[in-house]
Amino acid sequence: MIVALSIFLITIGSIAFHFWSPWWWTEVASNWGNMDDTILLTFWITGFVFVAICFFVAYCVWKFSYNKDRRAEYKPEDKKLESKLTWATAIGVAALLAPGLVVWNQYVTVPENAYKVEVFAYQWGWKYRLPGKDGILGKTDIKYINDDNPFGLILEDPNGKDDLLVDEQELHVLKDRPVKFELRTIDVLHNFYVPQFRGKMDMVPGIVTYYWLTPTRVGDFEVLCAEYCGSGHYAMRGRVIVDEKGDYKKWEAKQITFEKMLAKNQKNDNLQLVKKDK
Amino acid sequence: MSDEYEHKLEAKSDYVGDASSVSTPDIDAVPAAELPDQELYHSHSWWTTYVFSQDAKYIGIQYALTAVGTGLLGLVLSWLMRIQLAFPGLGWLDPASYYQFVTMHGMIMVVYLLTALFLGGFGNLLIPLMCGARDMAFPYVNMLSYWAFVVAVLVLLASFFVPGGPTGAGWTLYPPQAITAGTPGSDMGIILMLISLILFVAGFTMGGLNYIITVLQLRARGMTLMRLPLTIWGIFTATVLAMFAFPALLVGCLMMTLDSLLGTSFFMPAMVSLGETLTHEGGSPILFQHLFWFFGHPEVYIVALPAFGIVSDLLSVHSRKTIFGYRMMVWAIVGIGALSFFVWAHHMYVSGMNPWFGFFFATTTLIIAVPTAVKVYNWILTLWRGNIQLSLPMLFSLGFIVTFLNGGLTGLFLGNVTVDVPLSDTYFVVAHFHMVMGIAPLLVIFGAIYHWYPLITGRMMNETLGKIHFWITFIGSYAIYFPMHYQGFVGVPRRYFEIYDSPYIDTSTLLLNKFITIAVLIVGAAQLLFLYNLIVSARLGRKSEKNPWKANSLEWQTPQMPPEHGNWGKELPKVYRWPYDFSVPGAKEDYIPQNQPPSEIIGAKVEKT
Numbered sequence: 001m002i003v004a005l006s007i008f009l010i011t012i013g014s015i016a017f018h019f020w021s022p023w024w025w026t027e028v029a030s031n032w033g034n035m036d037d038t039i040l041l042t043f044w045i046t047g048f049v050f051v052a053i054c055f056f057v058a059y060c061v062w063k064f065s066y067n068k069d070r071r072a073e074y075k076p077e078d079k080k081l082e083s084k085l086t087w088a089t090a091i092g093v094a095a096l097l098a099p100g101l102v103v104w105n106q107y108v109t110v111p112e113n114a115y116k117v118e119v120f121a122y123q124w125g126w127k128y129r130l131p132g133k134d135g136i137l138g139k140t141d142i143k144y145i146n147d148d149n150p151f152g153l154i155l156e157d158p159n160g161k162d163d164l165l166v167d168e169q170e171l172h173v174l175k176d177r178p179v180k181f182e183l184r185t186i187d188v189l190h191n192f193y194v195p196q197f198r199g200k201m202d203m204v205p206g207i208v209t210y211y212w213l214t215p216t217r218v219g220d221f222e223v224l225c226a227e228y229c230g231s232g233h234y235a236m237r238g239r240v241i242v243d244e245k246g247d248y249k250k251w252e253a254k255q256i257t258f259e260k261m262l263a264k265n266q267k268n269d270n271l272q273l274v275k276k277d278k
Numbered sequence: 279m280s281d282e283y284e285h286k287l288e289a290k291s292d293y294v295g296d297a298s299s300v301s302t303p304d305i306d307a308v309p310a311a312e313l314p315d316q317e318l319y320h321s322h323s324w325w326t327t328y329v330f331s332q333d334a335k336y337i338g339i340q341y342a343l344t345a346v347g348t349g350l351l352g353l354v355l356s357w358l359m360r361i362q363l364a365f366p367g368l369g370w371l372d373p374a375s376y377y378q379f380v381t382m383h384g385m386i387m388v389v390y391l392l393t394a395l396f397l398g399g400f401g402n403l404l405i406p407l408m409c410g411a412r413d414m415a416f417p418y419v420n421m422l423s424y425w426a427f428v429v430a431v432l433v434l435l436a437s438f439f440v441p442g443g444p445t446g447a448g449w450t451l452y453p454p455q456a457i458t459a460g461t462p463g464s465d466m467g468i469i470l471m472l473i474s475l476i477l478f479v480a481g482f483t484m485g486g487l488n489y490i491i492t493v494l495q496l497r498a499r500g501m502t503l504m505r506l507p508l509t510i511w512g513i514f515t516a517t518v519l520a521m522f523a524f525p526a527l528l529v530g531c532l533m534m535t536l537d538s539l540l541g542t543s544f545f546m547p548a549m550v551s552l553g554e555t556l557t558h559e560g561g562s563p564i565l566f567q568h569l570f571w572f573f574g575h576p577e578v579y580i581v582a583l584p585a586f587g588i589v590s591d592l593l594s595v596h597s598r599k600t601i602f603g604y605r606m607m608v609w610a611i612v613g614i615g616a617l618s619f620f621v622w623a624h625h626m627y628v629s630g631m632n633p634w635f636g637f638f639f640a641t642t643t644l645i646i647a648v649p650t651a652v653k654v655y656n657w658i659l660t661l662w663r664g665n666i667q668l669s670l671p672m673l674f675s676l677g678f679i680v681t682f683l684n685g686g687l688t689g690l691f692l693g694n695v696t697v698d699v700p701l702s703d704t705y706f707v708v709a710h711f712h713m714v715m716g717i718a719p720l721l722v723i724f725g726a727i728y729h730w731y732p733l734i735t736g737r738m739m740n741e742t743l744g745k746i747h748f749w750i751t752f753i754g755s756y757a758i759y760f761p762m763h764y765q766g767f768v769g770v771p772r773r774y775f776e777i778y779d780s781p782y783i784d785t786s787t788l789l790l791n792k793f794i795t796i797a798v799l800i801v802g803a804a805q806l807l808f809l810y811n812l813i814v815s816a817r818l819g820r821k822s823e824k825n826p827w828k829a830n831s832l833e834w835q836t837p838q839m840p841p842e843h844g845n846w847g848k849e850l851p852k853v854y855r856w857p858y859d860f861s862v863p864g865a866k867e868d869y870i871p872q873n874q875p876p877s878e879i880i881g882a883k884v885e886k887t
Contacts, residue, residue, distance in 0.1 A: 003668055003673065003676065006753070007676065007707050008525065010680060010753075010756060014684075014760060017760065017761065019763075021764060022760070022784065022786050023761070023764035023765065023768055023784070023786070023787060023790065024764070024767055024768070025700070025767045025768065025769065025781050026768065026769060032699075032700075034696075035697065035699060035700050036555075036698055036700075037693065037697050038694065038697050039700070039701075040650045042690060042691050042694065042697055045690075046687035046690055046691075049430040049683075049687060050683060050684065050687055053654065053658060053679075053721075054680060054683070055656055055681055055714065056658055056660065057676065057679055058663055058682070059663070059667055060658065060666065061665070061668070061676065064661065064662070064663060064664050064666050065666050066598075066665055066666055066667040066668070067665065070665055071598075071665065071861040071863075071868055072597060072598045072599035072600075072663060072664045072665040072860060072861040072868070073599065073662075073663035073861070073882075074599075074600060074664075074860075074862055074863055075600065075602070075603060076600045076602070076603075076858070076885055077602070077603050077604070077605070077606075078602075078659075078792060082603050082606050082652070082656075082661075085651075085652065085655045086648060086652055088649075089647070089648050089651040089652070090648050093644045093645070093647050093648060093690070094644075094688060095695060096644065096694055097641060099642060099696075100694040100695060101637055101640060101641075101696075103694070103696040104633075104636050104640070104695045104696045105637075107633075107696065107699065108633040108634065108636065111363075115402060120444035121546075122550070123460045123551075142548050142549065142550060142555065143548070143555060145550060145555075152296070163476075172842050179392050181631075186550045187454070187455075187458070187460070187551055188454045188455035188458060188460065188461075188549070189452055189454075189455065189563060190537065191628065191703060193703070193769075193771065195700075195769030195782050196770070196782065198699060198700040198851065199699060200628045200699050200702060200703070201628050201630060201631065201698075202628055202629045202630040204547075204563055204564060204629070204630040205454060205547045205548070206547030206548065206549075206560075206561075206562065206563070207551045207630065209630040220781075221782070222772050222780055222781055222782055224769075224780075225771075225787070226702075226703040226704075226771050227703060228377075228447075228448045228452070228455070228773045229460070230377075230455050230458075230461040231373045231374050231377060231446070231453055231460060231461065231462060231714050232373070232458035232460070233774070233775070234373065234773075234774040234775040234776055234777070237473060237778075237780075250324070259491065267789065276868060277431060
């Protein structure tokens, strides 16, 4: 009796917790609201199965508890029942899978007009690079990384000259413009994760990974690293700010191009040389 | 079936005789498939009986005790981690030791506790007894297997004492961070971990060959494959999986050892570490992930399949009812085992591998849900119209059903590639895998220990202590992991030493952390109660009658209980039926042991098995 009741109460308690606990996802700030929808669909189907099976177990424990004068039923198999249950499960599983695959197809198909932003991860922080006027990110190589060229851009590549380098933890993106994050790391694995955006992808040294989204809500969001990257993993936080056009342009205008940075560094170097001469 | 045996017996007698002495040499004679009775190694001293034992029963107990001892360390580590997460202000741990404890906890629990306990422990104890053999096929290799495991554990423990401490790379040991500065223990710690795993795999291979060959070759007369208890089917299939999966881990470990010690670049691309460009070039970190998960996913089933098998037997015996759909259960075990090699990359949806793989692996992963669901249905249909005894093994089995159901269903979230994107690397994952391959198998282990304890010691464990242990463990661990899923929905990432006051995380989420930690401390402490019961009952427990649960399988039918060396006295048992003939209409008792001949149960309406 107690056992059956406990299983019953655990089931009821789980449902109550699901609907009334304060812990739920953050309000979505990108086009990936349909990921939330697939989660909800999964909740309804799996929740139904969970409740049905738990209640069934509780009922059996209550109804068929031991009695030495009674014998259990002797029925080793029931082919019909087994095949019915198998097919019902297969259909339920297909109902979960199909919408999931449709959304995944959207997730891995980047729209042509997506604005490319490089997210640059290192132990333990973030930098960003925008493609500049030409809309093309210049080529990079890890061996060119030094104090004057923190992103390791290849000097001979003309596309890199007008790239805007954001050497700080904070990135601005424009609301309602699809953006493709090109993810690069110079050391270990990282993962560029903004809970409100839902999207996620590991960054792997040696290759450039990506995902895309369209920000749909103005706001200030925290960036977290979502792939373990060593002792500082938990402290690897950044910020993404979704702006309307006006604010975005103001921020963009403040960013410095690679060419200007090189020139500035050159000047600084010259100054230092002059100082040394004196 | 019985006709076939007689035929084989005749064939055997033809074959055994010296060919020349037979007057008309029968060139059509077919040698019998049956092997002559095993010759056994008999120990002569205390050392060879209790330490370097070659008796599978002792080896099983040795494996189990070593695994449990290591698991206790894993438990203590989880306490330390949880205290840090709930009360970061106490400053108990620094980030390095937190990550080291996370790593060691994970590796210990998955490999050195669960794998070793199910296969090394229960495998050794039950395979010869349930198959009706005197011992494993190769007792000496079996002994070596155990001692290789001991050395592996010692090497693992040694890593706590080397400069830099044990590795803090996470139990997945992903390179490059596992072997580069920035991760604790990236020097000596990781090397010892890799060596320990290599030793474990070597040792396990010796044991595994034994389990497979014993099941295939040493079954008693009449014990067809389709009469094996599901426990054996689970352990057998899991061992086959391990034989295919562990080599992937082995080569992964070897390659990473070379990367670390000799500067090769299997997994190491050109990269910067501590501001310096390293000499590595051209390696692929994702290659390691493929190798790791090609092992790692079957590993989940290496733990789960024995649990599936054992719980099926516990449910059947303690509800006095035939397991429902035995043949379906066998094929589900085999099917799950086979499919488990085609789903590994669902751990890597957002790893940076070609995203198009997602379609394939999401589909295979959800297909595996079907045979798994069939198993759950058959367990609950075994309860239907049963005669359910709420003994300790039954309580734990019921706990398993609820826990496994919950953890299995959340697997449908993570396996479905799109749903996985927001949830991966959050506490949802932590909650899921603890529920499904932590708590669920552990509940089966507890049920199994309460069930087979009298077989090992001849005494029963204390029922009251057992019930307290059950309720705290079952309700407590549900209270730990069920709410944890919702932290994952909020987006709390896993492997965070401290979460701070992040703007998107409600302070109540941190409050939930405190609740979970307190539950962890209580559930952990309840395990001490179990250990007390386990130790004290060996001396003071109520004496058990023979076959206390009135089970049918062979391990309870030995002439002595606990079984002696060689298990079966003079003659090996003969098997006439499967182990699930409970409550047969027309039979006197509500159970018919596998070795009870048909002549003794005339009138019972047994279905042919």
